[in-house]
Amino acid sequence: MNMHFPGPRPATLLVADGHPLILAGLAALVAAEPAFTLAGQALDAHQALEQYAQLRPDLMLIDPCLPGGGIEAIGQVRALDPQARIVVLSAQDGVEDVHRALVAGAGGYLPKQSGFEQILHCLHQVAAHGRYLPPELAKKLAGRIQGNALSPRELEILAFLSDGKSNKVIAREAGIGVGTVKYHVNNILSKLNVSCRTEAACVALRRGLIHSY
Known part of the structure; x- marks a missing residue:
């Protein structure tokens, strides 16, 4: 059973990004943070879904433009595990991009230009509470909900x-x-x-x- 509140042990994390250099950088970030352990890495949606099913990590960090369909992979992971905690790290930060990811089942969303500290903060928040949006994205999303x-x-x-x-x-x-x-x-x-x-x-x-x- 996948425990999403790991307590004193490091939270396990699966990282999925179609760009090898970004994937390596994120893996290095996780490796340097005592609160997290890198469970696996994926370069496409098929690998991400396969590894999630095998590893059942506490968290998944994913690019929505992952080859094979990152948004679709989020939905498939949530179908496999309704309690899955997923953070999106995207080059796009438009309100519709955020909305699509959250509807698919993501609990957090950050633009790729975010600093390492903000990425780690988001991971901590989603691990503990299931949800995190930076204030500027939350404001955009609120405007969308109020608009047509x-x-x-x-x-x-x-x-x-x-x-x-x-x-x-x-x-x-x-x-x-x-x-x-x-x-x-x-x-x-x-x-x-x-x-x-x-x-x-x-x-x-x-x-x-x-x-x-």
């Missing part, structure tokens, strides 16, 4: 907008009428509190509604 969330169809249209596609092209690719596209575009502009399509794309990128790869 975009529907799945509006998110789809927003992705087309960000690619610079016209209403006519969007209608053809989405399989809907041009009038329906215009209706969704107006809703998107209103919900994002912007006045044009370009501004909508910029806000969406900043919030994590869409990503530029």
Whole structure:
């Protein structure tokens, strides 16, 4: 049985990141911290799920952009172990990125530019209490909850907008009428509190509604 309150013994930690150098750095960070013991390392989602099932660590630190699907891996780990304590360390810190990770089952979320002290603090908090968000991310998330969330169809249209596609092209690719596209575009502009399509794309990128790869 996986005990999530290890008491005096070090908490075991599984680290999953698709970048070998980052993975090595995180492993070194854990090795230097007496409160944690490195249980395993994973470079993709399949390895992460396999190692979690075998090792049953107290904590997992994971990149949501892990090859094979980091967000999906979080959901699979939580399905395997509903008490799993998971911290996300991500290059993205948009409010939608945070929301997706928390909905999938993460208990903590930090941007990758966080310092080692903040990473360790987050790990300690999630190990002890199950939850931790830096104040700035918690504030963003609160704003999302209070605001108007975009529907799945509006998110789809927003992705087309960000690619610079016209209403006519969007209608053809989405399989809907041009009038329906215009209706969704107006809703998107209103919900994002912007006045044009370009501004909508910029806000969406900043919030994590869409990503530029």
